[in-house]
Amino acid sequence: MASNLNHRVRRHTLKGLHFFGLFTAMMVLCVPGLWIVLNSFRPTVEIMAKPPVWIPNDLNLDHYRAMFSGIGEGGVPVLTYFANSLVISVTSTVIALLIGMAGGYAFARYKFNFKGGMFVGLMVTRAVPGVALSLPLFILFARIGIIDTHFGLILAYVALNVPFTIWLIDGFFRQVPPELAEAAEIDGCTRWQAFWRVEFPVARAGIASAGIFAFLTSWNEYALASQLTRSTTSKTMPVGLLDFTSEFTLNWGGMCALAVLMIIPALILTFLVQKHLIAGLTFGGVKG
Amino acid sequence: MNRLKLPPWLVLLLPAIIILSAVVLIPLVLSLYSSFTSYRLTRPDSIFNWVGFFNYEKALTDVKFWAAFGRTVLLLTVALNLEMLFGLGLALMVSKVTQGQRLLRTMMMFPMMFSPILVGFQFKFIFNDNVGLVNNALQSLGITDQAIPWLVDGHLAMFSIIFAEIWTATSVFGILILAGLYAIPRDPLEAAKVDGCTAWQSFRYVTLPFLMPFIYIAMAIRSLDVARAYDIVQIMTNGGPARRTELLWTLIGRTGYVDARMGYANAMGYISIFLAIFFTIYFFKKLTQSRKELGMGA
Numbered sequence: 001m002a003s004n005l006n007h008r009v010r011r012h013t014l015k016g017l018h019f020f021g022l023f024t025a026m027m028v029l030c031v032p033g034l035w036i037v038l039n040s041f042r043p044t045v046e047i048m049a050k051p052p053v054w055i056p057n058d059l060n061l062d063h064y065r066a067m068f069s070g071i072g073e074g075g076v077p078v079l080t081y082f083a084n085s086l087v088i089s090v091t092s093t094v095i096a097l098l099i100g101m102a103g104g105y106a107f108a109r110y111k112f113n114f115k116g117g118m119f120v121g122l123m124v125t126r127a128v129p130g131v132a133l134s135l136p137l138f139i140l141f142a143r144i145g146i147i148d149t150h151f152g153l154i155l156a157y158v159a160l161n162v163p164f165t166i167w168l169i170d171g172f173f174r175q176v177p178p179e180l181a182e183a184a185e186i187d188g189c190t191r192w193q194a195f196w197r198v199e200f201p202v203a204r205a206g207i208a209s210a211g212i213f214a215f216l217t218s219w220n221e222y223a224l225a226s227q228l229t230r231s232t233t234s235k236t237m238p239v240g241l242l243d244f245t246s247e248f249t250l251n252w253g254g255m256c257a258l259a260v261l262m263i264i265p266a267l268i269l270t271f272l273v274q275k276h277l278i279a280g281l282t283f284g285g286v287k288g
Numbered sequence: 289m290n291r292l293k294l295p296p297w298l299v300l301l302l303p304a305i306i307i308l309s310a311v312v313l314i315p316l317v318l319s320l321y322s323s324f325t326s327y328r329l330t331r332p333d334s335i336f337n338w339v340g341f342f343n344y345e346k347a348l349t350d351v352k353f354w355a356a357f358g359r360t361v362l363l364l365t366v367a368l369n370l371e372m373l374f375g376l377g378l379a380l381m382v383s384k385v386t387q388g389q390r391l392l393r394t395m396m397m398f399p400m401m402f403s404p405i406l407v408g409f410q411f412k413f414i415f416n417d418n419v420g421l422v423n424n425a426l427q428s429l430g431i432t433d434q435a436i437p438w439l440v441d442g443h444l445a446m447f448s449i450i451f452a453e454i455w456t457a458t459s460v461f462g463i464l465i466l467a468g469l470y471a472i473p474r475d476p477l478e479a480a481k482v483d484g485c486t487a488w489q490s491f492r493y494v495t496l497p498f499l500m501p502f503i504y505i506a507m508a509i510r511s512l513d514v515a516r517a518y519d520i521v522q523i524m525t526n527g528g529p530a531r532r533t534e535l536l537w538t539l540i541g542r543t544g545y546v547d548a549r550m551g552y553a554n555a556m557g558y559i560s561i562f563l564a565i566f567f568t569i570y571f572f573k574k575l576t577q578s579r580k581e582l583g584m585g586a
Contacts, residue, residue, distance in 0.1 A: 022381045025374075026395050032455065033398055035421055036410050052424040103304040110297035120572050122304065123508075125312045127568040129515030131537045132557035135544045136315035136322070159311035162304050164512065220403030222519045223537075227545070238405045252413055259406050266401040271394065 033263075040064070040256035047252050063257035078258060080232050081240035088150055088236060089218040092157035097211045099158065100165025105195070107166065108173035119167075126163040130223030138227050148230040156224050161214040168213065172206030173199065209273035216266055237262050316561070319554040327551035329544075334551075343555035352531065353539065353556060359446075360536040360563070364514055367453045371510070372503060374454065375461025382462070383469045393466070399459050404516045408523025411452040415439050415524075442532030445525050449533055452520050461506045468502030469495075497581075504575040511567040515560075536560045 039047055041059040067078045107119060137156060138147070146152035176199050184194040200207075222238040229235045237258065244255040294302075323343055327335040347353045382392050402410070414421045415438035426432050438444050472495060480490040518537035521527065527534035527542065540560060544553030 018381060018384060021377070022385070022392070025378055025381065026392070028455070029459065030395055030398055032410055032414055032421075033402065035414065036406075039413075048419050050418070052419075052428060054428065099303040099307060102300040106297040106300035110295075110300075112295065112297050116576070118301075120569060122308065123512065123572065124565050124568055125308050126512045127564040128312060128316070128561050129518065129537055129557075129564055131515065131518050131541045131544075132319075132554075132561050133312065133315060135540070135550060135554055135557060136319035137311070139322070139550070140315050140318060155307075156311055159307050162307060166304060216401070220406075222403065222405040223515070238403050241405060241409060250412075252419070255409060256413075259409070262403060262406060263401055266403075270397060270401050 036256045036259050037263075039253060040260050042253065044251070044253045063253040067254060067257050067261075076240060076243040076254070076258070077232050078237075078240065078261065081235055081237045082261065084150070084232075084234055085219060085236040085238075088153050088157065088234075089215050091150075092154045092161065092218050093211050093215040095154070095158045096161035096165050096214045097207065099162050100169050100210065100214075101207065103162070103166040104169030104171075105173055105199075107170040109178065122163045122166060126160065130221070134224050134227040137224070141228060147228060148234050150234055152228055153225060153234060153236070156228060157218040157221065160221065160224070161217055164217070165210050165214050168210040169203070169207055172203040172210070175206075176202045212269045212273045216269065219262075219266060319557060322551050323555035323558055325551045327549075327554075329548040329550055339551070343552045346552065347556050347559065352534070355531070356534045356536050356539045357559070359534065360560075363446075363450060363453070363517065363535065364567070367450055367457070367517075368507065368510060368514075370450075370454050371457045371461050372507070374458045375506065376465055376499075376503075378458065378462040379465035379469055382466060393463070396459050396462050396466075399456050400463075402456065404456065404519035405523055407452055407456050408520040411448060411455075411520070412439065412524045415448045439525055440529055442529055445529060445533050449517075449521055449524055452524065453517050456516075456520070457510060460510060461503070464502050464506040464509075465499055468499045472498050500578045500581075501575065504571055504578055508568070508571040508575055511564070511571050514567065515564060536563070 038056065040063055041061070042056055043058055043060065043062060046053050046056065046058060067076065103122075107115070112118075141147045141152050146155070180198050180202070181191075181194040184198045185191065189197065220238060221236075225236050225239050226242075229239055241255060241258055241262075244251040244258065322335060324338060324340060325335050326337045326339050326342070378396065382389065382396065385392060399407075413419075415423075417423055417435040417437045417440065420438070422438065423435050426436065436444070438448050476494050476498075477490060480494050485493070515537055517535065518541070521533060521535055521538055522541065525533045527538040536556065537560065540553050540556050543549050543556065547553075
């Protein structure tokens with residue numbers, strides 16, 4: 001009897017602990033982000049209030065209005081930054097995806113010498129810290145004259161994304177049984193047709209998620225962009241965030257509004273691919 | 289004509305090799321060269337001023353450099369281990385939930401969408417001693433009536449940075465370990481139960497070994513962009529107060545761009561590149577090894 005009760009008490013405490021732990025963890029993960037979203041709707045007076053105002057009594061769109069009309073403090077040309085970010089991210093993603101598909105297919109379907117070494121070699125280029133790479137890239141790009149252009153940044157981001165794209169796409173092509181393409185070739189397809197008509201459609205979802213991952217990397221990158229861009233002609237949004245800072249003050253409300261603008265596309269895209277992304281990373285890595 | 293025909297795998301890999309050589313390898317060769325010169329951005333012709341190993345000697349005898357080096361290794365060790373542990377805990381907790389798992393998984397991925405620089409600003413705001421969320425909460429709850437200088441005190445600043453770093457990357461581990469938990473075959477776990485293993489024993493000797501490849505994938509992914517911590521640190525403290533949070537990357541950035549001493553900065557950059565490459569190769573090795581142990585190797 002006593003042991004039975006003991007057992008039940010223990011199970012209840014465990015359940016309670018589990019719930020408490022999960023709740024705390026989720027709070028820690030979500031509150032900092034939601035705090036930013038909340039503050040983008042609050043007037044600066046309320047953000048700066050001392051003692052703090054806990055229950056917002058005045059939510060408005062002032063920071064967004066100021067941001068989009070460019071009349072806010074310092075007049076940050078947010079729309080230009082948004083367009084720059086979009087053009088650079090999309091173009092570099094498309095190119096990285098094409099190169100990554102070719103490379104990933106090579107790793108998944110062909111056998112050659114030093115395959116493992118070559119794979120790690122490609123990955124290592126991704127590990128070079130952005131700030132260490134930005135110094136020589138800055139000198140080189142300045143010499144060629146592609147500093148502060150879309151082209152320069154696109155080039156840098158393609159190189160940044162290619163290794164990881166290859167890794168992911170390699171994993172997706174491995175899941176496609178080679179017999180499928182062989183059957184197509186027996187039926188009279190060329191190798192290219194077999195790839196395009198059979199293997200590509202099967203791996204398409206995975207390739208799309210590799211693309212979104214590459215897009216997010218370019219969308220969020222700062223270390224390279226901060227050195228390779230100079231003016232509104234090519235500044236991206238992460239660099240644009242710094243426009244809200246001045247020597248001694250920080251326009252928190254305006255910055256939060258731009259932050260929300262940055263997060264929304266990322267949010268939508270991440271939700272779209274989360275399932276494929278996990279599958280891609282684990283299959284590519286484990287079953288490889 | 290046919291003698292020049294390349295094997296198909298090389299043709300397919302060629303675009304990747306070309307772009308990576310152009311954007312990564314050539315600049316690195318250039319920076320290797322300039323690290324042997326006294327190159328300054330302000331005096332372009334100084335790139336021909338060969339100084340041999342002077343910059344490396346200077347870096348290796350510089351106390352500031354070693355302090356930054358030690359701090360970087362410390363940050364990486366502490367952060368990666370804690371991220372792994374928290375991620376494991378998070379994944380175990382989420383996998384035990386019976387309802388609403390989808391929602392929890394989505395919430396878990398929330399921090400992954402934040403640009404590192406945004407994370408920097410976000411925590412600079414939250415840890416702000418005057419208007420930050422943390423101090424406001426502590427004061428409203430009556431725990432302290434003074435403003436705690438989170439980002440101004442050396443030790444607290446390092447803590448805040450590690451907190452921000454862990455916040456961004458724990459979900460990477462959590463999500464991948466969760467995927468591993470789903471993939472565990474049921475039979476060995478049941479066999480362990482039948483043989484009378486305690487919950488801890490079956491976790492330690494059945495679940496954990498099976499999760500190891502997944503942990504190493506997460507580690508490998510993380511090691512590919514550990515330097516993203518640069519963005520966070522640069523925004524939160526910019527290496528301050530009084531260089532108490534100076535990391536290799538912020539030191540390189542400052543020497544290169546603010547002091548314009550490119551040659552010296554590149555020499556330090558090379559040391560940090562080797563550090564990053566070491567981490568990456570180490571985890572990829574571990575990954576293949578643990579795969580082989582589980583009999584999943586190619």
